[in-house]
Amino acid sequence: MTNPPPTPHKPRPGMSDGCGAPEQTATPSDVDTQGQVVVAGKVSGSDGPVGGAYVRLLNADGAFVGEVQASPEGDFRFYAAEGDWTVRALHASGNGEAKVTTGQPGLYEVPISI
Amino acid sequence: MSRENVLVTTEWAEENLDTPGVVFVEVDEDTTAYEGGHIRNAVRIDWKTELQDQVRRDFVDRAGFEKLLSEKGIGNDDTVVLYGGNNNWFAAYAYWYFKLYGHDNVRLLDGGRKKWELDGRELTDEVPQRQNTSYQAKEQDLTLRAFxxxxxxxxxxxxxxxxxxxxxxxxxxxxxxxxxxxxxxxxxxxxxxxxxxxxxxxxxxxxxxxxxxxxxxxxxxxxxxxxxxxxxxxxxxxxxxxxxxxxxxxxxxxxxxxxxxxxxxxxxxxxxxxxxxxx
Incomplete structure (x- = not known):
C-alpha cells in the first residue's frame, strides 16, 4: 500500500479553525506538494515512533497557528507558508519541539524527539 | 461566577466517573473520535446530526432537544460534564447550547480530551447503557444568542x-x-x-x-x-x-x-x- 500524497486541506497558517483535521499519514520525501509549503515529520521517543501526540504549529512570534493529532505511527503534516516556524509536540510521555525555516513550496521535514 | 461552578479538572472527572447524577458527554467535530476511545461512562452527542436541524439552518427545536436528551439518558437533575477534542470547541458549543435550553447544571472538562490524554488517563471503547429519561427543556434563552x-x-x-x-x-x-x-x-x-x-x-x-x-x-x-x-x-x-x-x-x-x-x-x-x- 502506498501512502497517499498530502491533500490540500487544513491546517494552514491562519486556519486555526479546523473542523475535521485530516487523517495524519506519513509523507513520502519525494512527494509532490502541489505548490504548497508542507511541514511534515514524525514524533519519536527513545523507543521509536510515538503515536497520538498533539502537534502544534507556532509562528515566528510563538503564536498558535494550528494543531493536529499525530497518527498512531507518529506522523503529522501541516500546510504552511514561507517563514520561521516552531513545531511542538505534546504527549503524556513528554514534550518536544523543533524549528524550521521554510521558503519555496516543497516538503520540509521536521523530526521531533520527545 | 466561580470557576468550580463551570469547569471541572481532569482529576475531579476521574474521581467522579461513577458518581450517580454525573453524566459525561463527549462532543467532537470528529465524530468518530468517540469510537476510538472515550472517557469511561461517557455518552456521545454528534453536534452535526443531533444538535442541528437537518433541513433548516438552525438548532433542533425544544421538543427535539428533549427527545435527544431523553434518549441519551440525561435527566433534568443530572450534572452534565462536557468534553471533546479540538481544545473543547464543540464541547463549549454544546455547553452554550445546553444553557440555551435551560440546563443550568452543566460543566466543561477543562482541557477536554487533550488534557485527559496528556495526563495519561484511561480511555475505553465500551459504550455505556443508560436508561431513557423524560427530559423537559425550557424555551431558548435568547439573551445568550445573537441573530x-x-x-x-x-x-x-x-x-x-x-x-x-x-x-x-x-x-x-x-x-x-x-x-x-x-x-x-x-x-x-x-x-x-x-x-x-x-x-x-x-x-x-x-x-x-x-x-x-x-x-x-x-x-x-x-x-x-x-x-x-x-x-x-x-x-x-x-x-x-x-x-x-x-x-x-x-x-x-x-x-x-x-x-x-x-x-x-x-x-x-x-x-x-x-x-x-x-x-
Missing part, C-alpha cells in the same frame, strides 16, 4: 469579538479549504470588531488561562466591559469557547454568541464589511 440584525445594529455600539485567526479576520482567508460548503460569499470582518483569536484564551494543554490572564488579554485589545458583547467566528463553535471565557469565567453579564457567524454575515446582501487589520 443577524442585532449584529448589524451592534456595529460601533456593542463589543464585537471576532475569534477567528488573523488571516480570516483581515480577509486573506475565507474558510478552511476542505469545507467549501461552509464558505461565505465575502471575506473580511464585521466593522468595529476586535480580533482576539480563541487560542489566545487557552494554554497549550487546552485548559483555559487564568482569569487574571484573560482579563489582561481583553483589556489589552480594548474590550469595554461596560458594554454588551457579541462573539462570532465562522460557524459559532470557536466563539462558544470565547463566550464561555467571557461570560462563564470572567462573569460578564451580557455576552451573546452569534452562531450564524461569518458564514451567515459574509453572505448577507448589503451589510458593511471591513478588510485588513483591526481599527
Amino acid at each position: 443577524r440584525d442585532e449584529v448589524v445594529d451592534a456595529i460601533d455600539t456593542k463589543n464585537l469579538i471576532d475569534v477567528r485567526s488573523p488571516d480570516e479576520f483581515t480577509g486573506k482567508l475565507n474558510a478552511p479549504a476542505h469545507l467549501p460548503q461552509e464558505s461565505s460569499q465575502r471575506s473580511g470582518h464585521i466593522p468595529s470588531a476586535l480580533n482576539v483569536p480563541w487560542a489566545s484564551t487557552a494554554n497549550e494543554d487546552g485548559t483555559f488561562k487564568t482569569n487574571d490572564e484573560l482579563k489582561e488579554l481583553y483589556e489589552e485589545v480594548g474590550l469595554d466591559t461596560g458594554k454588551a458583547t457579541i462573539a462570532y467566528c465562522r460557524i459559532g463553535e470557536r466563539s462558544s469557547h470565547t463566550w464561555f471565557a467571557l461570560r462563564e469565567l470572567l462573569g460578564l453579564e451580557d455576552v451573546k454568541n452569534y452562531d450564524g457567524s461569518w458564514t451567515e454575515y459574509g453572505s448577507l446582501v448589503g451589510v458593511p464589511i471591513e478588510l485588513g487589520a483591526q481599527r
Whole structure:
C-alpha cells in the first residue's frame, strides 16, 4: 500500500479553525506538494515512533497557528507558508519541539524527539 | 461566577466517573473520535446530526432537544460534564447550547480530551447503557444568542469579538479549504470588531488561562466591559469557547454568541464589511 500524497486541506497558517483535521499519514520525501509549503515529520521517543501526540504549529512570534493529532505511527503534516516556524509536540510521555525555516513550496521535514 | 461552578479538572472527572447524577458527554467535530476511545461512562452527542436541524439552518427545536436528551439518558437533575477534542470547541458549543435550553447544571472538562490524554488517563471503547429519561427543556434563552440584525445594529455600539485567526479576520482567508460548503460569499470582518483569536484564551494543554490572564488579554485589545458583547467566528463553535471565557469565567453579564457567524454575515446582501487589520 502506498501512502497517499498530502491533500490540500487544513491546517494552514491562519486556519486555526479546523473542523475535521485530516487523517495524519506519513509523507513520502519525494512527494509532490502541489505548490504548497508542507511541514511534515514524525514524533519519536527513545523507543521509536510515538503515536497520538498533539502537534502544534507556532509562528515566528510563538503564536498558535494550528494543531493536529499525530497518527498512531507518529506522523503529522501541516500546510504552511514561507517563514520561521516552531513545531511542538505534546504527549503524556513528554514534550518536544523543533524549528524550521521554510521558503519555496516543497516538503520540509521536521523530526521531533520527545 | 466561580470557576468550580463551570469547569471541572481532569482529576475531579476521574474521581467522579461513577458518581450517580454525573453524566459525561463527549462532543467532537470528529465524530468518530468517540469510537476510538472515550472517557469511561461517557455518552456521545454528534453536534452535526443531533444538535442541528437537518433541513433548516438552525438548532433542533425544544421538543427535539428533549427527545435527544431523553434518549441519551440525561435527566433534568443530572450534572452534565462536557468534553471533546479540538481544545473543547464543540464541547463549549454544546455547553452554550445546553444553557440555551435551560440546563443550568452543566460543566466543561477543562482541557477536554487533550488534557485527559496528556495526563495519561484511561480511555475505553465500551459504550455505556443508560436508561431513557423524560427530559423537559425550557424555551431558548435568547439573551445568550445573537441573530443577524442585532449584529448589524451592534456595529460601533456593542463589543464585537471576532475569534477567528488573523488571516480570516483581515480577509486573506475565507474558510478552511476542505469545507467549501461552509464558505461565505465575502471575506473580511464585521466593522468595529476586535480580533482576539480563541487560542489566545487557552494554554497549550487546552485548559483555559487564568482569569487574571484573560482579563489582561481583553483589556489589552480594548474590550469595554461596560458594554454588551457579541462573539462570532465562522460557524459559532470557536466563539462558544470565547463566550464561555467571557461570560462563564470572567462573569460578564451580557455576552451573546452569534452562531450564524461569518458564514451567515459574509453572505448577507448589503451589510458593511471591513478588510485588513483591526481599527
